[in-house]
Amino acid sequence: MRTGNLVVAAGALLVLGAWTPAQGPQPFRAGVDVVPIYATVRGSNGAFVPDLTREDFEIKDNGVRRDVIVFSREIVPITVTVMLDVSYSLESGILWTRDAGRAFVDAMLPVDRARIGTFGREIAISPRLTSDKGYLHRVLSDEVWPGGETPLWNALDRAMTSLRDQSGRRVILTLTDGLNSVRRSAARLSFSAVRERVLDEGFMVYAVGRHVPLDRFASVNQMAYNGLGLDMRELAVESGGGYHVLGSAVSPEAAMREVADELHHQYVLGFTPTAMDGKVHKLEVKMKRRGMSVQARKSYLAVR
Amino acid sequence: MIARLAVLAAAALLPLSGMAYQVVAPIAIYVDEAASSLVERDYTVTVDEMRVPVTTVSRGPQPLSAIVLLDVSDSLRLGPLVEIRRLSGVARPGDTIRVGTFADRVAIGSTAIVNGASAAQAEREVRQTGGASPLWDAICASVDALREAGGLRVVVVFSDALPTGNDRSFDETYDMVIRSGVMVSVLGIGDDGLRLDGKMQVIGRNDNLRRLAHDTGGEYGELRDPKAEVDVPARMLIGQINRLRGRTRLEFLPPVRDGAVHRVSVAIDGRSIGGPLWMRF
Numbered sequence: 001m002r003t004g005n006l007v008v009a010a011g012a013l014l015v016l017g018a019w020t021p022a023q024g025p026q027p028f029r030a031g032v033d034v035v036p037i038y039a040t041v042r043g044s045n046g047a048f049v050p051d052l053t054r055e056d057f058e059i060k061d062n063g064v065r066r067d068v069i070v071f072s073r074e075i076v077p078i079t080v081t082v083m084l085d086v087s088y089s090l091e092s093g094i095l096w097t098r099d100a101g102r103a104f105v106d107a108m109l110p111v112d113r114a115r116i117g118t119f120g121r122e123i124a125i126s127p128r129l130t131s132d133k134g135y136l137h138r139v140l141s142d143e144v145w146p147g148g149e150t151p152l153w154n155a156l157d158r159a160m161t162s163l164r165d166q167s168g169r170r171v172i173l174t175l176t177d178g179l180n181s182v183r184r185s186a187a188r189l190s191f192s193a194v195r196e197r198v199l200d201e202g203f204m205v206y207a208v209g210r211h212v213p214l215d216r217f218a219s220v221n222q223m224a225y226n227g228l229g230l231d232m233r234e235l236a237v238e239s240g241g242g243y244h245v246l247g248s249a250v251s252p253e254a255a256m257r258e259v260a261d262e263l264h265h266q267y268v269l270g271f272t273p274t275a276m277d278g279k280v281h282k283l284e285v286k287m288k289r290r291g292m293s294v295q296a297r298k299s300y301l302a303v304r
Numbered sequence: 305m306i307a308r309l310a311v312l313a314a315a316a317l318l319p320l321s322g323m324a325y326q327v328v329a330p331i332a333i334y335v336d337e338a339a340s341s342l343v344e345r346d347y348t349v350t351v352d353e354m355r356v357p358v359t360t361v362s363r364g365p366q367p368l369s370a371i372v373l374l375d376v377s378d379s380l381r382l383g384p385l386v387e388i389r390r391l392s393g394v395a396r397p398g399d400t401i402r403v404g405t406f407a408d409r410v411a412i413g414s415t416a417i418v419n420g421a422s423a424a425q426a427e428r429e430v431r432q433t434g435g436a437s438p439l440w441d442a443i444c445a446s447v448d449a450l451r452e453a454g455g456l457r458v459v460v461v462f463s464d465a466l467p468t469g470n471d472r473s474f475d476e477t478y479d480m481v482i483r484s485g486v487m488v489s490v491l492g493i494g495d496d497g498l499r500l501d502g503k504m505q506v507i508g509r510n511d512n513l514r515r516l517a518h519d520t521g522g523e524y525g526e527l528r529d530p531k532a533e534v535d536v537p538a539r540m541l542i543g544q545i546n547r548l549r550g551r552t553r554l555e556f557l558p559p560v561r562d563g564a565v566h567r568v569s570v571a572i573d574g575r576s577i578g579g580p581l582w583m584r585f
Contacts, residue, residue, distance in 0.1 A: 118468060121378060121379045121466075122377055122378040122379050122434075122435065122436050122437060122466075122468055122469075123378070123435075123436070124435075124436030124437065124468030124469035125436070125469060126469060126470070126471070127438075127441075127469065127470075127471045128471055138473050139470075142467065142470075142473065142474065143467055143468045143469070143470065145379075145466045145468065145506060146506070148379075
């Protein structure tokens, strides 16, 4: 799909600093097309760097340097669909998943909104995008059932659809212990189709994986990317999100809090594109200061 | 087993303080004791442990207003599934029996099944292929659809009881059902009856549906054979509906009408014939 949600009006981003939940994200056209970027900056010690200015960033669109015309370091409310892999056959896996989901909900701020989804035998997403932690905890307690395959790409596609009417930063966070695995579904989606949608529509993807015991029949791919497939890792990075792979003895709470914390510490940057040519543009965001690393999406679709 | 509450046209006067009276309509419940020799005085109905008079006994068949609510979610994609066309002979004169399905959406059909053609039409109205399991939302929608119906109002649920994608919780659903007076009757799937492509035995999976059926006076049954022929679940549902239709309707005068939920029991000669169930009046 190439619906091009990535380019928004300048006015939409310029009001981010004064955004309130009651107002909601209300994009409007101000005559100037702006490409939004949500960027995470860390120092050499891995900690977030909170006090940067627009002059600290450098943006290149297809190799051409662009001015940062929109800048904000205010907290951007999280709009997220959390997709939990429930294809485990072991009870411990389900408990791990529930605990991880709860940790993320607990880390949400009052302005954040989430849906909870699961994938395994079914792909299901709670119908309400909400800040109500009681509601989200209820879903985690009552509607997480183990079993089935791992329709990872279909699940991500459904998660994107669940947020398609939202504007601004839209996040998909998935917890999974493995690779995409769907044997019977005739409607299974490919990684490339999901990747295209993620990048074209500007979703930000985070993944938290977990090492699982492998038997001697495990494939080379399974052994190399135990906990999170290579495709999933690449997609997360490419979208401007990120991933964590946890050992089986590691509590997931810290990883989930880390994701929420990261989303609460992202800078909002915006620039005018070199051309609205309907093509995918390569995007580079760099820090001018040394000792810092920046994480942001690697491309955007220049569609009006 | 005893069943549901209904407000009748005929009213009685319930004395309040002083000279004041409250107009009280009798309440109806449905029991599966159908001995023809029994009359009003043979039944003992108690409301919150207080005996109340039975005013009318009406033997079956009772006119049914039913929604047969079928789980067609992906968790049942390996079966068993109920083919709606197999329900074509379920209705009797006076019945209004419709079907609903739930998966990625909740669909409640408008066509009453009276024959094969109407069953085919009903099937077209609610057809969908797989998805989540918004069981509680579907029961609430079914109860809403029966709100103005007459006769014995019942939602007959067929599900593997793995709810997902619900907006409403079970507790909200339970409260709504009890307040509505609609009976919930259940054909569940026992652990042995699940056709699984991976291990999944969840302790207490059917508990909430069992509780709904029990507390509203409905039946609770389980399909236990994973290799059952395709017509088996439909036949079990029809059997359940036929037994509900054959129940005896008792009307009694409630001691209060305070809008609260009350515990109601029915006995014959000191022998409980079901319940207690919970009614709001």
